[in-house]
Amino acid sequence: MTVTTLHRPAHRDALASLEDAFRRGDLITVFGRCSVEYDGRASSSLGAGDRLLLLKPDGSALVHTDEGRTPVNWQPPGCDHFASVRDGRLRVRSVRRSPEELLDVRFDRVHHLVAYDVTDPDDLDLRGSEADLKEHVVANPERIEPGFEPLATERETTAGPMDVFGEDASGRPVAVELKRRRVGPDAVGQLRRYVDALEREFGADTTIRGVLVAPSVTDRAASLLERDGLDFVALDPTTGRPPDDSAP
Amino acid sequence: MTVTTLHRPAHRDALASLEDAFRRGDLITVFGRCSVEYDGRASSSLGAGDRLLLLKPDGSALVHTDEGRTPVNWQPPGCDHFASVRDGRLRVRSVRRSPEELLDVRFDRVHHLVAYDVTDPDDLDLRGSEADLKEHVVANPERIEPGFEPLATERETTAGPMDVFGEDASGRPVAVELKRRRVGPDAVGQLRRYVDALEREFGADTTIRGVLVAPSVTDRAASLLERDGLDFVALDPTTGRPPDDSAP
DNA sequence: AGGTCTATGTCGTTT
């Protein structure tokens, strides 16, 4: 574990340190007064101010101000970082191909530069995702309704793969769309596309049912469900059981 | 501009420095070997490894590994940060109310701690957004089609506000949905909801038209547009003109 | 606080 620090370095020294850190594959932070230009899918300009630039060995770049979870400018993993000194000032460019995108950070002053030698086993275990909800539903199909039988997950349709495909107690095909959180109109549209696809596939004589499974729905989404003859079942993604307030 | 640095501090010294930095409203980075627990809308665990914790004065917290644009764990702005030493080890907790969420970072070792005294005018100027495309359309309505006349933007419907509402050359109402990038099936569903809402509002005798405006469409979305009798116009959000490859 | 929608969304998966 090595940490290399430069405090108020000359731009030329900052450059040398940066290039060493690039070679070593370090995680780098550069704090200083800078201006930022971005051009790619969109484009942006940011006037001079103090920001923290984070450069990762995987090619990501993040420009963070003192506010917000989201960086004010960034570049995704897979980019190439280049550092240089132009007009006596440190400049960091990060380039992406396909789509062609450029991030350009020009420093007036470098207050602080740190290079961290990192290795991370990186084994995040996340619970309460839609995948967890799916497991709950497949293991406890009666939570959807008595007699419901799951036949497949990720079953293909012309509208794309649906979350769960099954049959109800009377043998009618059922499309189930799962959401880990309260749903709006978009999820209803998604379910409807799967139901439509199945109706074309099975023919007009077969009635296809659609069930949206989520902790809750918005009013607008509830109206759309009713209009389209789709059902709703309230389930919590972490427990796989009805939420505490699912009586109404 | 002040930068305070601690290199391999004792946990107790790290705590004192952190609390000073909280008081001053500094932007803080803590680099060290840590484990992370999150519990809230979902929950997660992350085993020990070297990561960079970024604590902002607005209450955001970001845990970054050596990979990815997205932090492995985080807390949004508005949270309260608390530092302590438990069992001789530095611990940082970040708490959010509504929804109740907790981020807990426990350090085995603190390799490096820095507090930055930041102020940022923060005036990002972004071009090529959907708002820009809307301005282009309102200023050059003939780009939609000859005779198109915009009457309102963000016009309310029972399905929510539509981007642009107008009339075509023969006086028929037109709902326009704008997208800054290539669109998929979801955008068609959105436009359809607006058109449906207008049809109910105007009555069955009035034909409502719907136009999707974007640089391009996917095949599936194109099928849905055709099925629903909706139109597509290819426009680029940065130029407001047809993209280079919009002939087909 | 809840609803709806945009985003340089990002990220994973599959074709």
Add this chain to the structure above:
DNA sequence: AAACGACGTAGACCT
């Protein structure tokens, strides 16, 4: 590389 959908999406704007 394109398409499609999930995400602890975040963020903005409105009610």
